[in-house]
């Protein structure tokens with residue numbers, strides 16, 4: 001029977017990456033996507049910008065919206081301090097199953113909690129279910145029309161504190177126009193655009209970094 005792209009990506013990780021070595025997992029996925037099949041990971045070019053923001057924020061609590069095959073999950077978690085926690089939400093059960101195996105291969109299972117289901121349902125439950133007060137860093141990489149409603153939901157649920165950083169993928173391609181309009185004009189955020197390219201292509205895309213001012 002036919003395999004899926006996430007299954008082929010996992011096979012590439014298990015073939016080429018070293019167990020317990022997160023950077024080799026990241027490298028194996030990038031190689032697979034450049035040489036074999038495009039896939040919607042944040043990728044190596046935007047990934048370097050992601051790395052610099054994670055390193056600068058040095059977060060104790062991270063929320064990732066949109067796991068896919070855990071490429072950015074592993075990339076972020078590999079840079080976190082020892083007791084830091086990353087919660088990642090994935091909607092598609094098949095992708096979640098692949099992501100769990102990629103996370104295990106990278107040896108990052110104790111830093112990462114993968115939760116299956118829609119962001120709108122889970123964001124209001126973060127405090128009670130996971131004992132989270134606020135998130136130091138949120139990486140938005142899920143449905144592009146959910147960036148804005150979920151940001152408002154996180155504000156309403158008190159999940160952001162003065163200094164919390166939102167980093168949004170794909171603000172140009174596929175694009176998140178309503179989110180950009182809101183976040184760039186809101187007096188409650190200080191935003192900065194990092195110009196880059198759509199993963200593994202020459203198409204323009206970028207990351208929007210926004211600091212919540214409280």
Ligand SMILES: O=C(NCCCCc1cc2cnccc2s1)c1cc(-c2ccc(F)cc2)cc(O)c1O
Nearest residue numbers: 040066089090091117118119141142143170173174
């Ligand atoms: O759709 C994208 N990512 C979202 C998939 C999310 C599904 C989820 C919804 C949901 C809801 N609640 C909780 C968790 C989750 S996960 C995406 C698409 C492209 C792209 C595709 C074709 C193309 F020609 C050009 C760009 C590039 C990217 O970097 C992307 O991230």
Ligand SMILES: [Mg+2]
Nearest residue numbers: 042141169170
């Ligand atoms: Mg993306």
